[in-house]
Amino acid sequence: MISLENVTVTYEKETEPALSDLTLRIEEGEFICVLGRSGAGKSTFIRTINGLQALTKGAVYVSGKEVGQLSEKETRRLRTGMGMIFQHFYLIPRLTVKQNVLTGRLGQKKAYQNLLGLFSEQEIKQADYYLQELGLTSFADRRVEHLSGGQKQRVGIARAMMQEPYILLGDEPVASLDPSISDSIFRLVRTLHEQRHLTTIINVHDVDLAKKYATRILALKKGELIFDGQPSELSDEVYSLIYEEESLNNRAF
Amino acid sequence: MVWFRKRLIVYVLFIALAVLLSALKVELSFVALFQLENTWDFIQRNFWPLRWELLPYLLQQSLITLSVAFLGTLAALCVALPISFLAASTTSASKAGYYAVRSSLSLVRSVPEIVFGLIFVVSLGLGPFAALLAVFLHNVGVLGKLISELIEAAEPGPQEAMKSVGSSRRIGQIFSIIPQIWPNVLSHYFYRFEVAIRTSLVLGMIGGGGLGQSLMNYYNSLAYEAMATAIIIIMILVIVVDIMGGIVRKRVI
Ligand SMILES: Nc1ncnc2c1ncn2[C@@H]1O[C@H](COP(=O)(O)OP(=O)(O)O)[C@@H](O)[C@H]1O
Numbered sequence: 001m002i003s004l005e006n007v008t009v010t011y012e013k014e015t016e017p018a019l020s021d022l023t024l025r026i027e028e029g030e031f032i033c034v035l036g037r038s039g040a041g042k043s044t045f046i047r048t049i050n051g052l053q054a055l056t057k058g059a060v061y062v063s064g065k066e067v068g069q070l071s072e073k074e075t076r077r078l079r080t081g082m083g084m085i086f087q088h089f090y091l092i093p094r095l096t097v098k099q100n101v102l103t104g105r106l107g108q109k110k111a112y113q114n115l116l117g118l119f120s121e122q123e124i125k126q127a128d129y130y131l132q133e134l135g136l137t138s139f140a141d142r143r144v145e146h147l148s149g150g151q152k153q154r155v156g157i158a159r160a161m162m163q164e165p166y167i168l169l170g171d172e173p174v175a176s177l178d179p180s181i182s183d184s185i186f187r188l189v190r191t192l193h194e195q196r197h198l199t200t201i202i203n204v205h206d207v208d209l210a211k212k213y214a215t216r217i218l219a220l221k222k223g224e225l226i227f228d229g230q231p232s233e234l235s236d237e238v239y240s241l242i243y244e245e246e247s248l249n250n251r252a253f
Numbered sequence: 254m255v256w257f258r259k260r261l262i263v264y265v266l267f268i269a270l271a272v273l274l275s276a277l278k279v280e281l282s283f284v285a286l287f288q289l290e291n292t293w294d295f296i297q298r299n300f301w302p303l304r305w306e307l308l309p310y311l312l313q314q315s316l317i318t319l320s321v322a323f324l325g326t327l328a329a330l331c332v333a334l335p336i337s338f339l340a341a342s343t344t345s346a347s348k349a350g351y352y353a354v355r356s357s358l359s360l361v362r363s364v365p366e367i368v369f370g371l372i373f374v375v376s377l378g379l380g381p382f383a384a385l386l387a388v389f390l391h392n393v394g395v396l397g398k399l400i401s402e403l404i405e406a407a408e409p410g411p412q413e414a415m416k417s418v419g420s421s422r423r424i425g426q427i428f429s430i431i432p433q434i435w436p437n438v439l440s441h442y443f444y445r446f447e448v449a450i451r452t453s454l455v456l457g458m459i460g461g462g463g464l465g466q467s468l469m470n471y472y473n474s475l476a477y478e479a480m481a482t483a484i485i486i487i488m489i490l491v492i493v494v495d496i497m498g499g500i501v502r503k504r505v506i
């Protein structure tokens with residue numbers, strides 16, 4: 001359902017590509033974790049899927065449509081089907097938990113409805129449902145800046161779920177959380193993934209989390225795909241290949 | 254000393270030179286300083302007794318002054334807020350639009366209210382409406398610049414999150430930026446309101462109505478006790494608005 005064909009992304013003023021000739025298919029209902037050192041291209045990869053990152057070469061197809069060729073309206077439509085959660089949550093400060101969750105609907109409403117804050121009874125009910133589902137009911141009217149990291153990420157997930165997405169993207173959503181909180185966030189995501197048959201693609205630092213939850217693991221190194229397989233296939237050799245330091249020679253040039 | 258730099262000497266010399274030149278220009282005279290005594294004498298001899306029977310009339314006039322400042326700055330805020338999104342590099346519609354809007358704002362800002370006031374008093378007639386327009390125009394320029402700078406400094410994360418829920422560019426920006434900058438917007442607004450009260454007094458002196466005009470009339474007819482009464486009212490007015498602004502700011506933040 002998602003396929004990348006020879007995807008290359010080179011940032012302006014950079015010589016080395018951040019993603020280099022990536023070709024792969026992702027099927028509906030997979031739970032994919034993407035591993036890689038910092039700077040390996042994980043964020044860039046995730047952002048090509050919902051069109052936040054333009055490609056230098058190649059093409060990304062989602063449900064048969066080429067992401068880069070869509071009009072602005074079609075791009076927005078595509079994004080409404082993809083929830084995204086972030087390392088630093090990116091909640092809107094000074095709004096309450098519930099207001100933040102409701103912003104998940106902004107892409108699916110008319111401008112005047114958004115400006116006047118007109119949310120249907122159905123949408124309010126839906127927000128209450130996800131607040132409940134993610135254990136946030138008692139914080140509903142609290143401002144998000146007063147929450148803990150784990151609570152903030154749950155708000156982020158609720159906001160993404162408000163979109164009723166069929167794909168969930170995560171850019172290191174647990175990188176700034178404690179290990180036990182990280183695990184509980186992954187558990188929540190897996191529950192949602194199973195309940196809704198969500199295709200889930202998440203960047204992680206922590207190999208153990210990837211092995212525990214993913215159905216398929218990808219690993220990037222300097223923009224290249226160096227591993228694509230089952231969690232059980234991730235051997236120690238592969239592991240050290242992913243995380244090994246660049247040799248001094250390479251670094252000098 | 255750690256903070257000492259050779260270049261510092263150059264700066265100090267430069268500033269000293271500037272001080273000297275400016276002092277010559279304003280005909281700084283130490284003899285006149287000793288005559289400040291005369292000012293004190295003038296105040297003591299002419300300002301008392303205050304003419305409290307003028308109080309009801311002066312209060313009425315101060316309402317005019319307040320209204321000019323309030324309506325002028327509020328209207329300016331309403332106009333400047335949308336404009337400042339076009340004048341911020343992060344949210345402007347295009348590079349050309351950005352420069353066009355930004356330089357128009359500089360242009361209206363560069364004209365002091367009193368100049369606008371003089372023009373409107375002649376072209377539209379004496380009275381508070383001319384003063385109001387002058388306050389409005391200048392403050393569109395000032396608030397537009399201040400708010401566009403707040404917009405540029407707003408956290409980009411929430412804007413990215415709104416993009417990824419599929420919201421339109423504008424709606425996403427409004428939802429992710431306004432809540433962040435709102436307290437500072439209000440803070441700027443109240444400061445400009447305070448300034449506008451003093452401005453509208455000055456505009457009164459050139460025929461813009463209100464307390465300033467009363468003050469000028471008393472001055473011209475040598476009614477110094479009445480003038481002193483007006484000055485006291487002005488001081489009270491400015492202090493009260495300052496206190497109110499403080500209370501509102503505290504509530505919002
Ligand atoms: N906006 C950008 N401009 C220039 N270079 C960037 C930008 N974003 C990322 N990069 C570079 O691209 C490479 C991949 O970055 P990224 O996708 O963020 O990796 P990861 O998420 O795995 O840490 C890095 O070398 C990074 O420095």
Ligand SMILES: [Mg+2]
Nearest residue numbers: 042043044172
């Ligand atoms: Mg990253």
